[in-house]
Amino acid sequence: MKMNKLGSSDIEVSHFCLGSMTWGTQNTAEEGHAQIDRALDAGINFIDTAEMYPVNPISAETVGRTEEIIGQWFARDKRRDEVVLASKHSGEGMQHARDGAPISSDTIPGAIEGSLKRLQTDYIDLYQFHWPNRGSYMFRKNWTFDPSGQNRAETIAHMEDALGALQREVERGTIRAFGLSNESAWGLTQWAAVAERTGGPRPISVQNEYSLMCRLADTDVSETCVNEQIDMLAFSPLAAGLLTGKYQGGKIPAGSRLSLNEDLGGRVTPRAFEAVAAYLEVAQKHGLDPVQMALVWCATRPFMGSVIFGATSLEQLDVALGGADLTLSDEVMADLDAAHKSHPMPY
Template identity: 75%
Template sequence: MKMKSLGHSRIEVSEFCLGSMTWGTQTNTNEAHDQIDRALDAGINFIDTAEMYPVNPVSEETIGRTERIIGLWFERDERREDVILATKHSGEGLAAVRDGAPISSATIAEAIEGALRRLKTDYIDLYQFHWPNRGSYMFRKNWTYDPSSQLMLDTKHHMEDALEALQKQVKRGTIRAFGLSNESAWGTTKWIEAAERVGGPRVASVQNEYSLLCRLYDTDMAEMSLQEDVPLLAFSPLAAGLLTGKYQDGAVPAHSRMSLSSNLGGRKTERAFDAVQAYLEIAQKHDLDPTQMALAWCKTRPFMGSIIFGATTMEQLEVCLGAIDLELSAEVVADIDAAHRTHPMPY
């Protein structure tokens, strides 16, 4: 397993990261613990979660359940030192968490203490802001997001306020590094500049959606990552399961994500199925499993820190683990590049 540094931090994470957002809804506690055991056996040391998990659906009754499942594993196995643990502070607007309050110095200490209790640990390796207070281009909002109402001074004050609160947590030893999620290039660089002003923790990583079907990161964000040493943690590298091919021709497998979220968070479009078909044909041409090809392609990207994949079953996990040692040939990558030009931004 190849290891990567999280930006300027001294934290080393595996090239693949075990996602957890279905633990507590689609995946029960015992199955989740089995997944952690298997992932560690395969060389993965990185687990990503969030205080709002699980999803499918997100509900007030289940908020925090995924962190509690991970905490039970730490309590059972006493292998906390073997895991790099990332979790997230929910952003503004999620009513089930702190009544939808925005991220601020007033919420950070409370959110961290709650996560530590649920996770049954004394520290969090990577603490991330799940989405920015000012809004985001992510989650299909790239078609409509309008930043013209933002006030630069408000953003500056918010960042400095939050970073000062985070630095207190760093000094306490409750968090080791700070990361962003669903952020823009402008936002990330402003966080970096604010950290230089107030002495808060520097951004170590950005967790944004990235896959063969969602390549918004390829332009300004890619340049920012490389120049500022802020690697990408790619979530949804299989495009919510679309890239496995299991939803082609109108199929909706029982207990799948589409059976619970009919439009896959805005990813279900005719153009998406056409793009998936092109990638399935490339995989077939080169005798590759399409899931493994999609994950292995992410490894080729120069800004990649770690690739976060999730599995609802152990069978799915085993398929994903097959991508660890898969290296794509130049011919495969060229075919993928051609397909992307034919099928850009399918959602």
């Protein structure tokens, strides 16, 4: 398993990261624990979660349950030192956390304490803001994105306020490093600049959606990541399961994400299935498993720190883990580029 240092930090993570957002809805605690065991045995040392997890669905009754499941594993196995743990502070509008309050110096200490209690640990290695207070163009909002209503002065003041609170948490030892999620190139640059000016923790990562079918990060965000030493953590690298091929031909497997979310968060379009077919053809041509091909392709990107994937069964997990040491040939990469040019932005 290849290891990478995140951003400018000394935190070393596996280039595959185990996602946890189904633990507590689609997966039981026992299944989540089994996934952690299997992943660590395969060389993964990185687990990503969030205070609002699980999803499918998100509800007041389940918020925080995934962190509790991870905490139970820590209490059972006493292997906290073997895991780089990432969690997230929900952004403005998340009604099941602090009645939807925006991220601020008032919310950060309590949110961290809540996560620490549920996780049964004294510290979080990477603490991330789940989405910006000012909003985000992620999750298909790029099609109608309009930043003209933003207030630059308020945004910068918020960053200064939040970084002050985060620095106090670093000094307390409750978090080791700071990361962002669903952030833009401009936002990343401003967070880095404010951190340098104020002495707050500099962001070392950004967790954005990224896959063969969602490549919004390829230009401005990738340039920012490289120049500002902010590594990307790709989420939905399998396009919410589309790139596995299991939904082709109108199939909806029982218990699958599509059986619970009829449009996969806006990803289900006729063009999406056409794009999937093109990528499946590349995998078949070169004798590759499409899941492993998609994950490894993400890991090859020059701005990538780790690729976050989830599984709802050990069988799915084993398929993904089987690609950990896979190398894609120049011919495969060229065919993937050609498929992308033929099927850009399918959703």
